[in-house]
Amino acid sequence: MTINKRWLRLVALLGALALVAAACGGDDSGEATTTTADPGGGATTTTVAATTTTVEPMTGGEISFYISEPPFIDPSLVQDNQGFEVVRLLFDGLTLYSPEGGAVVPGVAESWEANDDLTVWTFNLRDSQWPDGSPVTAQDFIYGWGRAADPDSASRVAYHGSIAGIVGWDEVNGGDADGTVGNVEIPGLRAVDDSTLEITLNQTNSLLPKILAHPVFSPAQQSVVEADPEAFAEMPVGNGPYKMSEPWQHDVAINVERSDTYYGTPGLPDSIEFRVYSTQDAAWLDFQAGNVDVVRGVPDEALEQARVDLGDRLIEQPTGSFTYLGLPWSFEPFQNADLRRALLMAIDTEAINERIFIGRDTPRGFVPGVANGAIEDGCPWCRFDPTEAKALYDSVGGVPNDELNIVFNSGAGHEQWVEAVANDWGTNLGITANFQGFEWAAYLDYLFGETPNTDPFRLGWGWDYPSGYNFLAPLYGCESADNLTGFCSPELDVELNKVITSLKEEDGIPALQEAQRIVGDLIPVIPITYGRSAVAYSEDLSNVRYTDFGFFIFEDVVVDRG
């Protein structure tokens, strides 16, 4: 019996193919088990990878938390709330967002004081340490902030220094790049001594402590960063309650563990796995199978069922963000306030929020309720009144040909409500409203490109720091770079200026409320919906809190896998 050699070779090749696949898979499992979270708590606990961690009822344990892959976790670059969630644990700034309400609490700064016109601030630092034992100094803050301001880092969040109004920040940020990150001098920052940081501002700013709670104002250890800048981007070394236990596994996980050099109250969980999912749906399904502890961002279509199934384990909370329809002044009819009012009143926003956004809050003004100083009754036009809308629309002569074209970015869940708006305008005002979706990058090009956009456009806004001021000044201030409609009201600018120059935040509240009444009357944009977080967590967790600022409080969570 002869066996043909060539035929044998083919069989061997196929076999090898299967083996390669198997071997590669096998390799991986060895690595992976070390980072596997205990999926316990699911309905089916069949063959769970042996977890050697014994779990204390009160402290300890690991939390797995769903995130999507953030672009950066370096504090000078971190730009999305996925990354914030991680960086918040790795770094502590001078001030920190309070777990309750939209206030800030002392962080590394024990106390602070300002001169009479609030242009020179002095922050007194407490004794605290980096993981290597060296003290966190004022110089570390100057270096960390310099990294953000340096044009070489081309940071998208560098504008926070401009919001704060730190002297020289804009000049440094707008300067020439030299190829090295962190070698800049910001004139407005001075280390009086190791534990005293002096900040000089261009103008009075009573909101500075709030603005400084943003992660971009984290300190950084110059010696550590400069020893290996690339390693720092993959595994930032910080002064926060947790530290990274291994470099970032891109598109897989970011693992952190409790830091033993933290100055504050240590967090209860031993470690947190920020597990990266490519889609909300994948994360949600894995949550239902009991494989991930926390999902922030329950898909809208699953929300009603989740309310029934999870009860208290579903936290629904408004976030400091809203979605609006901008009416650009480059289209002349939009400069008429009555037309803008008519367009607003013709939309049944309540129905949109109830049905399309599954019970979100309907905006009754221009500042979400979670912000300090928000008022509910500042917008007489924020209601659905088709009859009055039509009368108003006719009285100003409408828009040419009764035609409008709404533009938005497609694939981000905006299709339905945009269509509803178009329908409402059609039914109630007799407008032929088309809507046109663009892919994100193309959409930005359409909005910000050479030819000014003249169509009603969808955008959103999230606050940079917890204050109602941040919802008004950037979007509607005459000179603001983020004012994309071209709306301008001198009397609004007067009120906004009163807010920022008031010597105490509370003193600015009346002006802030007056400003809300002005925008509530003039309707610079059409607010559609307030953002909401829907956070689901597993039965194994208790004492779970979610802040008004949109952060999960990991530090207090009790993990009990029993």
Place this chain on the structure above:
Amino acid sequence: MFRYTVRRTLLMIPTFIGASAIIFFAGFALPGDPVSAFGGERALSEATRQVLEERYRLDQPLINQYLGYMSDVVLHQDLGESVLRRRSVNDIFWDAFPNTFRLAMLAAAIEIVIGLAAGVLAALRKGKFIDQLVLISTTLVVSIPVFVLAFASQIYFGVELGIFPIAGLNEGLKSYLLPAFVLAALSLAYVARLTRTSLVETMRSDYIRTAQAKGLRPSRVIGRHGLRNALIPVVTYIGIDIAVLMGGAIVTETVFNIPGAGFALVRAIGTRDNAIVVGFTLAAVIIFLLVSLLIDLLYAVLDPRIRYE
């Protein structure tokens, strides 16, 4: 054979250049640019925009950008850097590709083993029950869209039964099984159909009748004379399929949360992260060229009539 191999390898160079140019220029022809996409809803300051445009050569004429990019690729094997993530595309690729590779290999193994077996069985029992069964089941599989199959198997085997992980690669080989089956399902059906048709056809040919007349054992007639010739179209199909799978399975990778090349590519296209798009596609082109070379060489092994001299 050697000369043929050399010639084929040399032919890959113009293909590579052509493909890279098309991908590169097509990427830039789309509206929107990576720097704006990086800035997002808040427009970037002019200074920051300038820094980024300079760093990524976006301020230069397109042809210079292409030449600069290609010289980096050829001279330094450097696929560039992602504008939005500031990571080397080489690193991103080597993070993602091994996952895609394992998935593709496993899927290929599944489709070869099951697909071939089903095809051969159906052909040998032509018109019988097993043939009908293969026909019906393959029709069924082909008519279900991949994402339906993916979600359904995820919910049934992952959530309901809990025997397979749903997402990610934490459990080694086990994590790959479900997505590999989903990925293999469609091709498996084609392989079975193709094998069946091809084998039925071959079994009718003269030399098979001769072999049978000579009194060879049926296993030898089918194995040595029938299957070997019948496999040529199947090998072509499988080869191309493997090459395609290597480029990343977009739907399957996304649904099962596998950080592979397909998912990275889709994300990059949406954000105009052209370095990733071009880099990954170039890598896919190289893989495709290599696999098709391998397939052509395999023909000679299978069919003695094919000689490339």
